[in-house]
Amino acid sequence: MSERLKALESLPLRDNLRGKVPYGAPQVSVPYALNVNENTHPLPPSVVEAIVARVTEAAHGLNRYPDRDAVQLRAALASYLTERAEVELSEDEVWAANGSNEILQQILQAFGGPGRTLLSFGPTYSMYPLLAAGTDTIFASGEREADFTLTAESVTRQITLHQPNIVFLASPNNPTATALDAEVIEAAYAAGEQFSSMIVVDEAYAEFARDQSASALALLSGRPRLIVTRTMSKAFGLAGARLGYLAASPAVVDALQLVRLPYHLSAVTQAVALAALEHTDLLLGTVDDIRGQRDRIVAELAKLGFGVHASDANFVFFDGVRDSAALFQALLDRGILIRDVGIPGTLRVTAGTAEETGAFLDAMRDLAPQHLAAAPQAHTLSLPTL
Numbered sequence: 001m002s003e004r005l006k007a008l009e010s011l012p013l014r015d016n017l018r019g020k021v022p023y024g025a026p027q028v029s030v031p032y033a034l035n036v037n038e039n040t041h042p043l044p045p046s047v048v049e050a051i052v053a054r055v056t057e058a059a060h061g062l063n064r065y066p067d068r069d070a071v072q073l074r075a076a077l078a079s080y081l082t083e084r085a086e087v088e089l090s091e092d093e094v095w096a097a098n099g100s101n102e103i104l105q106q107i108l109q110a111f112g113g114p115g116r117t118l119l120s121f122g123p124t125y126s127m128y129p130l131l132a133a134g135t136d137t138i139f140a141s142g143e144r145e146a147d148f149t150l151t152a153e154s155v156t157r158q159i160t161l162h163q164p165n166i167v168f169l170a171s172p173n174n175p176t177a178t179a180l181d182a183e184v185i186e187a188a189y190a191a192g193e194q195f196s197s198m199i200v201v202d203e204a205y206a207e208f209a210r211d212q213s214a215s216a217l218a219l220l221s222g223r224p225r226l227i228v229t230r231t232m233s234k235a236f237g238l239a240g241a242r243l244g245y246l247a248a249s250p251a252v253v254d255a256l257q258l259v260r261l262p263y264h265l266s267a268v269t270q271a272v273a274l275a276a277l278e279h280t281d282l283l284l285g286t287v288d289d290i291r292g293q294r295d296r297i298v299a300e301l302a303k304l305g306f307g308v309h310a311s312d313a314n315f316v317f318f319d320g321v322r323d324s325a326a327l328f329q330a331l332l333d334r335g336i337l338i339r340d341v342g343i344p345g346t347l348r349v350t351a352g353t354a355e356e357t358g359a360f361l362d363a364m365r366d367l368a369p370q371h372l373a374a375a376p377q378a379h380t381l382s383l384p385t386l
């Protein structure tokens with residue numbers, strides 16, 4: 001054990017944090033960073049200008065605390081969702097925080113905690129168990145089918161078994177990229193009814209979905225314990241701004257106000273997000289291109305012989321890799337950083353610009369003969385129709 005680790009172990013750390021490792025996707029400088037599902041397109045210069053103007057205005061008022069309830073921003077987010085998803089939402093039904101990770105943390109602070117259980121279905125977003133540990137919430141690790149999909153029947157069975165206080169459903173799921181059918185979410189909500197489970201649908205990648213009508217936002221009406229979380233980190237290309245939000249019943253928003261830190265959203269963050277929301281068309285102008293690059297990766301990797309999972313996100317999950325760590329390293333040696341999510345035989349890659357995607361696919365064409373698994377993987381999916 002290193003000296004540093006020994007020093008950590010000697011601190012009176014909470015038991016459920018002992019031995020844990022922090023979230024740590026590598027942050028290294030490479031020509032092609034395709035590992036954390038950012039929108040790799042630079043922001044349009046006119047949007048940058050609008051952000052600077054709004055931040056300048058906000059800077060004059062930085063001697064004062066920001067609007068604690070971020071009402072203007074929540075109204076702008078509500079309009080965005082109302083226009084995009086064609087569901088009527090007001091600011092009372094929207095809440096914002098520093099990234100959807102903070103939203104998820106607040107949900108756990110309000111509805112989880114000691115003796116309470118969060119159920120999620122692995123493989124899924126690696127932050128869920130960490131957020132559970134941080135709030136002393138029991139993490140129940142549910143299962144998926146062999147092809148990593150989730151069915152209404154299996155979700156119902158596992159919710160009935162674990163009787164969770166909270167359920168996290170990522171749709172599309174990270175790292176496996178496929179969105180959930182509405183019937184799975186409806187089934188989860190119905191199964192959780194008897195335990196008053198909060199059902200949280202993490203739609204971080206919703207804007208990239210093949211079927212835009214599939215959002216769980218359409219299910220909110222009449223379901224007071226359903227929460228849909230969204231973020232500006234992915235499609236909006238604002239990962240650095242840290243702005244996540246949710247849509248839910250006003251009572252859920254009231255509950256989260258009990259645990260949020262006072263003035264948790266800085267005036268600068270609110271200004272950046274407001275400026276961005278005034279230019280959604282421009283900002284989301286790259287989404288179609290990214291979807292195209294994603295579909296190109298799906299088609300090309302399949303042609304090379306890899307097993308490719310249907311993707312509703314801005315990343316692609318593939319299997320049929322002989323040795324994930326070896327292929328990851330071979331790509332990194334060529335300046336291309338993708339993600340080894342720790343599932344043997346698989347890797348995940350973000351769809352970047354046409355040029356970045358081309359560089360990745362060129363490298364894969366070279367590397368495939370050496371790095372393809374000998375036999376097809378048992379869980380290789382049939383290809384999506386493109």
Ligand SMILES: *Cc1c(COP(=O)(O)O)cnc(C)c1O
Pocket residue numbers: 037098099100101102125170173174202204230231232233234239243244
């Ligand atoms: C990227 C991602 C998020 C976004 O987190 P932010 O804190 O909003 O940047 C949330 N959920 C999943 C599943 C993700 O992959």
